Amino acid sequence: MAVFTPQIEEKIEHYLQRYETRRSAILPILHVIQDEYGWIKDEHIKELDEKFQLHRVHVQEVATFYSMYRLKEPKKFRILFCDNVVCCIMGAKQTMAKVQEYIVAYEKAGKDCPFSLEGVPCLGVCDGAPAMLINKDRHLKINPDNVAEYMERYAPLP
Amino acid sequence: MGDTITKVKILTQYEGMSNSRSLSTYKEHGGYEALAVALKKSPDEIVSIVKDSGLRGRGGAGFPTGLKWSFVPKTEGKKYLLCNNDEGEPGTFKDRYILELSPHMLIEGMIISAFAVGAQKGYVYTRCEFFDEIKWLDDAIKEAYEAGYLGKNILGLGFDFDLDQYQGAGAYICGEETGLISSLEGKKGQPKLKPPFPAVSGYLGCPTVVNNTETLSAVPWIVKNGSDAYRAIGTEKSPGTKLFSISGPLKNPGVFEVPLGYPMMKLVEEDAGGLLEGEELKAIIPGGLSAPVLLPEDVKDLTLDYEAIAASKSMLGSGAITIIPKRQCMVELLKLIMDFYHHESCGQCTPCREGTGWITNILEGFFDKSATVDDIDQIYAICQQMAGRTICALSDAAMPTVGIINKFRDELVSYIERGTERERFSYI
Numbered sequence: 375m376a377v378f379t380p381q382i383e384e385k386i387e388h389y390l391q392r393y394e395t396r397r398s399a400i401l402p403i404l405h406v407i408q409d410e411y412g413w414i415k416d417e418h419i420k421e422l423d424e425k426f427q428l429h430r431v432h433v434q435e436v437a438t439f440y441s442m443y444r445l446k447e448p449k450k451f452r453i454l455f456c457d458n459v460v461c462c463i464m465g466a467k468q469t470m471a472k473v474q475e476y477i478v479a480y481e482k483a484g485k486d487c488p489f490s491l492e493g494v495p496c497l498g499v500c501d502g503a504p505a506m507l508i509n510k511d512r513h514l515k516i517n518p519d520n521v522a523e524y525m526e527r528y529a530p531l532p
Numbered sequence: 533m534g535d536t537i538t539k540v541k542i543l544t545q546y547e548g549m550s551n552s553r554s555l556s557t558y559k560e561h562g563g564y565e566a567l568a569v570a571l572k573k574s575p576d577e578i579v580s581i582v583k584d585s586g587l588r589g590r591g592g593a594g595f596p597t598g599l600k601w602s603f604v605p606k607t608e609g610k611k612y613l614l615c616n617n618d619e620g621e622p623g624t625f626k627d628r629y630i631l632e633l634s635p636h637m638l639i640e641g642m643i644i645s646a647f648a649v650g651a652q653k654g655y656v657y658t659r660c661e662f663f664d665e666i667k668w669l670d671d672a673i674k675e676a677y678e679a680g681y682l683g684k685n686i687l688g689l690g691f692d693f694d695l696d697q698y699q700g701a702g703a704y705i706c707g708e709e710t711g712l713i714s715s716l717e718g719k720k721g722q723p724k725l726k727p728p729f730p731a732v733s734g735y736l737g738c739p740t741v742v743n744n745t746e747t748l749s750a751v752p753w754i755v756k757n758g759s760d761a762y763r764a765i766g767t768e769k770s771p772g773t774k775l776f777s778i779s780g781p782l783k784n785p786g787v788f789e790v791p792l793g794y795p796m797m798k799l800v801e802e803d804a805g806g807l808l809e810g811e812e813l814k815a816i817i818p819g820g821l822s823a824p825v826l827l828p829e830d831v832k833d834l835t836l837d838y839e840a841i842a843a844s845k846s847m848l849g850s851g852a853i854t855i856i857p858k859r860q861c862m863v864e865l866l867k868l869i870m871d872f873y874h875h876e877s878c879g880q881c882t883p884c885r886e887g888t889g890w891i892t893n894i895l896e897g898f899f900d901k902s903a904t905v906d907d908i909d910q911i912y913a914i915c916q917q918m919a920g921r922t923i924c925a926l927s928d929a930a931m932p933t934v935g936i937i938n939k940f941r942d943e944l945v946s947y948i949e950r951g952t953e954r955e956r957f958s959y960i
Contacts, residue, residue: 393696393698394653394736395717397717397718398718399718401699401700405699432718432719435720436718436719439703439720440700441703442660443702454661457868458622458872459821459868459869460623460779460854462864463780463781463854463857495872496620496621497661498620498661499625500622500623500624500625500779500852500854501777501785501787503779510663512663512664
């Protein structure tokens with residue numbers, strides 16, 4: 375079975391042409407792969423090397439250096455919670471504790487929880503602190519009392 | 533300065549307008565008029581106007597923009613203009629506001645700047661997490677191409693310029709201009725040794741100018757209104773307006789455009805509405821996380837310009853003002869700051885990679901009660917060996933640490949002596 379769908383291969387080709395060098399296209403191509411498959415698998419990197427002549431070492435160094443790339447199979451909803459200074463002053467850690475409680479409650483119900491939680495440095499929206507991203511959706515002014523409502527919109531407790 | 537400071541709106545002139553991001557709104561209010569003026573002048577004239585305006589880099593370093601441009605060799609061949617839109621300094625969210633209001637202002641600024649430095653190709657490097665903003669920028673670039681502001685023979689005046697956007701992938705270090713170039717080349721975002729400076733050898737070894745979003749966005753107004761008009765705003769050494777992003781426990785946090793030299797406390801108390809009920813001011817970080825903290829007495833009469841803040845031994849930086857309330861424990865704050873720099877160190881230089889790690893390890897000891905008062909001096913000593921000894925300025929992260937030790941030593945000592953039982957990170 376082909377590693378990439380024809381649509382993804384087309385996008386990869388597009389980026390290889392779009393920038394000044396093929397290597398410059400590595401970051402955008404990894405974004406495309408992650409958007410489509412949820413994470414970057416080893417077979418993706420191998421295919422980029424063999425079929426698109428992007429050196430494995432070059433791709434690997436980018437994939438491991440930048441923190442937004444996922445190299446392990448992710449949960450369906452990836453929560454990136456800002457735990458930098460402003461968000462923490464405004465209560466990020468207490469709110470993150472509630473996110474964790476939600477995840478634990480989900481798992482206690484015997485179901486595989488679709489959320490993962492990571493603390494990330496500054497999302498650039500400090501005027502709406504505490505802030506979090508659930509996949510690509512930005513949520514602002516999250517606090518211990520309202521965070522569960524946000525999570526319920528994605529996956530209510532079983 | 534009294535209460536009657538006139539606030540000229542340059543970067544925020546589209547504030548409050550419906551559909552402010554669209555090309556039609558932008559044009560309706562004078563957008564792309566500066567471009568027509570600029571392309572009829574010579575590139576040298578544009579460089580002179582920007583030099584005379586006194587515009588300084590708004591990303592943090594405050595380097596004179598026109599001077600930076602004049603370093604580009606006047607040789608034939610490929611040159612690049614890069615917009616540093618990788619806004620990642622914690623507390624900073626001003627460039628986001630420009631994209632939210634008027635991405636065309638940035639595009640127009642980039643075309644004029646590219647004409648001035650002789651660049652044929654430009655990229656806007658935006659941080660990964662700005663998903664909506666990247667879409668808005670994409671839409672605006674598309675509109676600009678369709679209207680003939682980008683591409684070949686712009687406005688029929690013989691200048692060619694292509695513009696594209698590039699999405700980062702979550703690395704603070706890519707906000708450093710040579711780190712940004714490495715990233716755009718498809719590599720790890722590791723900074724490069726200077727010299728050679730990017731103006732001589734940057735992206736793919738070609739002459740490259742890297743400017744911040746806010747800097748580039750100010751260019752159309754300067755070209756249209758003249759350098760004297762820009763100089764008339766702000767102070768003599770810090771002319772013009774600046775965006776300040778102010779956050780923390782405030783009634784009205786946000787982005788405000790004020791003339792440089794504006795009183796800090798006026799911004800805090802009037803524009804940002806003052807602190808929330810029940811909060812009391814403990815300290816202010818005046819220019820992004822890398823800037824040393826200031827005490828309430830330091831900022832009482834402080835004005836927001838490069839010179840005044842430098843004189844108070846901190847820096848204006850990116851214009852990110854963070855309010856630290858009384859309830860905030862400074863040991864925890866210091867730990868948050870150092871965790872950040874340790875995480876974001878690119879790993880190239882030993883003083884930064886190891887130094888940030890050592891400091892976070894020592895700070896761990898504050899929490900598990902193994903720290904002694906000598907550890908404060910140990911942190912101080914490590915800081916002395918970090919700043920200025922690395923390829924880029926990230927190791928200057930030692931600066932805020934030294935700042936906190938200098939201003940809050942008593943609190944750190946008492947934290948150790950009390951063997952504090954408090955739960956970690958129990959804010960409020």
